[in-house]
Amino acid sequence: MATYVLIPPAGSGPWYWHLLTEQLRDRGHDVVAVDLPCDDGSAGLAEYTDAAVRAIEGRTDLVVVAQSFGAFTGxxxxxxxxADLLVLLxxxxxxxxxxxxxxxxxxxYAAARQIQAEREGWxxxxxxxxxxxxxxxxxAQLIEEATANARDQxxxxxxxxxxxxxxxxxPTRALLCRGDRFFPIDFLRKLVSDRLGLTADEMDGGHPVALSRPRELADRLEEIRREVCEVTRPAQRG
Known part of the structure; x- marks a missing residue:
């Protein structure tokens, strides 16, 4: 069993992860959906980190999943x-x-979005x-719920x-979404390569993929966890 530590995007709280949380718990894992003080004007990245560490409460076998702006905290x-693994989503x-x-x-970023807008004809x-x-x-119902649960950032x-x-x-992996209209995938592929020296993993879906494709996201996270954690642990013991 792993403990998935889920760090949300900007202006989001634990609700953002509720569908993914269900999927991961159904697979037998513990889940910590971190409640960051995103609407607290006195809180910076240090306070965000403190909140996440407190939420972990000494748990082990950690897989930290940090999405969007959450990648600054992860x-x-x-x-x-x-942590056994950090996944940047x-x-x-x-x-x-x-x-x-x-x-x-x-x-x-602005130039990448402009290219995307022109390509899509927006x-x-x-x-x-x-x-x-x-x-x-x-x-529509999930959009309504997402809007109601949005928080000030x-x-x-x-x-x-x-x-x-x-x-x-x-160990760090990046997971990108091919249908992401907020962070164009060509832009993120290059960013991940330039800054981390990694070839990113990819899946279908848009930016709020934990809401739109929670089962597929859980499957991909599990694939990555098995590739990284279940391969490296025997080597570490030896």
Whole structure:
């Protein structure tokens, strides 16, 4: 049994993971859906990390899954506690000394989105419409629930540089979604390669994939966990 530690995207809480949590628990795993203080204007990445470490409460066999903006917190957690695996899901991959607020310009995100908008034929209004960019795979009832459970996101954690000088010593994988309209997959493939030296794993789905495809996401996370954890543990024991 593993303990999946789920770190949400910006402006999200544990509810975001509720469908994936059910899938992972049905597979026999413990799940910690971290409640970050995203709506607290005094909380930065240090406080986000503290909240995650407290939620773990000494559990072991950790698989940390950090989505989108959560990828700035996931490695900080792995620098504090021992994790068997870190999975970055549709991630904002951080770089030492770069603040989350600087990430957008430093990665060329705006140009990538412009290319995508032109390729898809979106109008400027569509490009800013969450029903087009985020929720295009979700049924109406789930969109309503997602909107009701959205939380305010403070700008405080975007202000200070990411504090790690190097990536933590933890096996790391990146999982991208081919239908992601918020972080275009070509953009993320290059970012993951440039910043982490990794070839990303991929699956179908849009940005809120834990809501749109929870079963498929659980399957992919389990595949990655088995590839990494069940191969490396015997070698470590020997």
């Amino acid at each position: 490695p900080l957690v792995c620098d504090r506690v021992h 549709t991630p904002m991959v951080p770089s030492p000394g770069e603040s989350p607020g600087e990430w957008w310009g430093g990665t060329g 109008t400027p209004e569509q490009d800013g419409d969450p029903n087009v960019v985020f929720f295009h795979e979700l049924p 403070s700008g405080t954690p975007f202000e200070k540089p990411w504090p790690l000088a190097a990536w933590p010593d933890v």
